[in-house]
Amino acid sequence: MAITVYFFGSLVDITGQSKKELNSFSDTDALNLLLQKDYPTLISTKYFIAVNQQMIKTNHELNNGDIVALMPPFSGG
Amino acid sequence: MAITVYFFGSLVDITGQSKKELNSFSDTDALNLLLQKDYPTLISTKYFIAVNQQMIKTNHELNNGDIVALMPPFSGG
Amino acid sequence: MGEKKIKNIFVEGAISSQKIADSIQSHASKTNIGAHSIFLGQVRADEKDGKQVASIEYTCYQDMALEKMHEIRESIFAKYELTCMHVYHSLGNVMVGEICLFVFTSSKHRKMAIDACSELVEAIKFELPIWGKEIYQDQTIVWKENK
């Protein structure tokens, strides 16, 4: 089992996809670096990261099967 | 033309009427005294007085044609 | 003098949910509105000495109430950036579970609509000469007093 990455809001437009399966990563910083290399627009874009539906604020260890979500600022309502 | 006195809310129950025409009175204190004499329950009842739809807090001169309203605390809504 | 338009806020009996829906629907064409705030007063089955309220009968000093409501309306429009403001209050008998007060404010942004609605409700309760008589199931009565 790999890491599942979900993209939301404007990030779907930037990455051209809403879901991506990736091989295992040690942590969210490593994952984030790869994504920013693949989609450079992400570097100048504001977004939050959640691991298994919990928002994280600092680097976070990843395990196989984890679900990572990249989320721009919310705009419901 | 005389003074018209309106009673509202519980004061209708106390005085048995919602409207009363009275001969001219010099001021609201004099009017109030007469009403409290006719309906002693008024003495122990909380109410406000309005003259021509304006709430008054102190004694107020009355002229023929004035409309006086006796109003217990409001309870709309 | 004589120029101002005094709106009637009073309706006979309960305010129906259909009236509320129609009022909301009628704002769909006002496309500068982003937020609506609504307050509804509903008649409660309060208990006293083991007896339950069956209905409230509302009376008012109509001329003074409408004049005062006009002043409140002007001051709320002066204080908040509102698109619309609607107030309806029942007169006569309103049964337990029925709606007796409908306050509806609309604005571009939520804060204005919410704050204006909340301030309107307080003003209506404490400044309008309206009286509610609670009628209990055994026909005894108690005059309400707002807190």
Next chain:
Amino acid sequence: MGEKKIKNIFVEGAISSQKIADSIQSHASKTNIGAHSIFLGQVRADEKDGKQVASIEYTCYQDMALEKMHEIRESIFAKYELTCMHVYHSLGNVMVGEICLFVFTSSKHRKMAIDACSELVEAIKFELPIWGKEIYQDQTIVWKENK
């Protein structure tokens, strides 16, 4: 764990005024309610560079949004004495003038209902992973950001 009931708040497309009326009507039998507070979000025809918004398309991270909404609901019920609390949010396309958010709180007294409704609206706007994409009349898009 596993015991809690996660309610779905999402509805496809706009929220109709009839749905709001039905929701109000269904509370007539709850005779301990004295006050309802309702907030409605309506899609605004904002302008940008001379173009007008035609609709907003909403998407969400549903699992996380419903889990978070469950937490918000619990904390609001813990903080305020409420009889009922209902929240509905649109997904998909909602046209200008249509309702996209419906928040409904009920309580014995007005203050609880009003304060809870207001706090819920803020929490929904800032804590739920929902995104609105403004679609302009010429089909260009702008992603919303809440303030």
